[in-house]
Amino acid sequence: ITDFTVRAGAAVESATLLGGIVDARKLQLKMEVHESDAGLVRRGQNVYFSVASETGKLKASVSRIATGLSESSRTLQVFADIESTRPLLVNRMVECELIISSDSVPAVPDEALIKGDAGYQVLILDKKTNGTYYFKKSDVLIGRQMNGFVEIKGAPIEGDLLVKGVYPLQ
Template identity: 30%
Template sequence: MKNIYILTVFLALMACGNSEKNKASKDEEIVNSNEILITQSQFNSEQMQLGKLEEHDFNEEIKTSGIIDVPPHNKASVSAFMGGYITKTPLLIGDKVKKGQLLVTLENPEFVEMQQQYLEIAEQLSYLKSEFTRQKTLFDEKITSEKNFLKAEGTYKSSLAQYNGLRKKLNMLNISTAAVEQGNLTSTVNLYSPINGFVTKVNISNGAYVSPADVIMEIIDTDHIHIELSVFEKDILKVKKNQKIRFKIPEASSETFEAEVHLVGTTIDEKTRIVKVHAHILNEEQASFIVGMFVEAIIITGSVKSLALPKDAILEMDTNYFTLVLDKKANNNFYFKKIKLDLGSQNEDYATVLNSDELKNKDILIKGGFMLLNESE
């Protein structure tokens, strides 16, 4: 029994020793897995390069969004001053129109009644004016009473006011008062385009009745389009006139376009805490922008110098970023170790390294690192 006990203790000690050895072996593997070896011939054949951290300019940016829009004076909502039935509507959405071009024709018996009233007053006005002049002369010569004079004056001026009012209404309806005075009455009126542009909405059809409150159609002049951006309150003090903007139309193109801040809003929306920023597009003819398109934009508010690495020197593994730093060189072999990176601002070619203290004055593999990373895996 004593011998069995001694044997058991011995085996237990051996097992503990092997466990410690295995643990040490695993730790060594973990340490060695962070080191990558490359020969001189491999370094040359893959055209690898060493470099160091360098200072580069990075833009300070504000990310925002908005829409393609046009100035208010480039939009027109067409309505009728009086209700009527549509008898002619030759245009469709997308049609190009010129200022003064016929858009739609309306018909209403009330148009005729208004012209009749105008014609009746116009014919009476000549008599009322001469009667007013006669009574004034008689009153000045003390021949007639003041009452008769004032009555003639009141009748004439009242009729004149009605005449001018009806004349103005007919002009607003595009009815020729000269034609009416010649006895040519019409039951229809034409509506014409107030601006050059394109028809973007048509809300009527032949035979439909429209009231003065109805928008018959909308026209937009796209000769000068711009961007209306929404900037949050926390960023608005950084936005200034003439700052550069880069923007995309994510639903239509991957191309990047340029714009410039033109106006910064002076009020904040109480609900959204957003300020509107008006930007002019540079080279508007570069693309066929459509009013209402959604845009994603970056406003460049300034620049700052930061220590950075070229993107070829940055390797991505399991959502983490690393770079390869030369640990030593011996016997024509290069020994690199992986250093985890904390990245900041980026541009097309470089990325800011926030934990730059670990890399200062170190030789870093700035080209060819992807091949080494694959070998290490």
């Protein structure tokens, strides 16, 4: 039950709305997409969204797209079905990322990179002797960055890469 529009004991007519009932498992995400991006929206696209007071992102997929723009805001209304089973509150403000395309590219966690004077480097396992690990630096070209990962351009990295606890070596 989301709200009551009458008080207990009040006389009501048969057409009076008494309150609202919502199935929290079937909520939809309502987004407004600017007209310059409206042509990029398609049914079935993934949407990742977060609620300001909660951690982590939730997933949804575009299910319905309005047929026209709002005259006042010049935006297109887009609706997405939420794929979460956890209960959400109705009419909350969210921040959305609408995925318009995706690539499969080699990437490493951003904490695996060492920023040097001449660019970026990663540490690759050179050898392991009696429980001691030896690493060598390898220069890399970086590309796009998103959600804690960095695209690695150029030749693929060969060997085992140190991805956590990286610091510059002398």
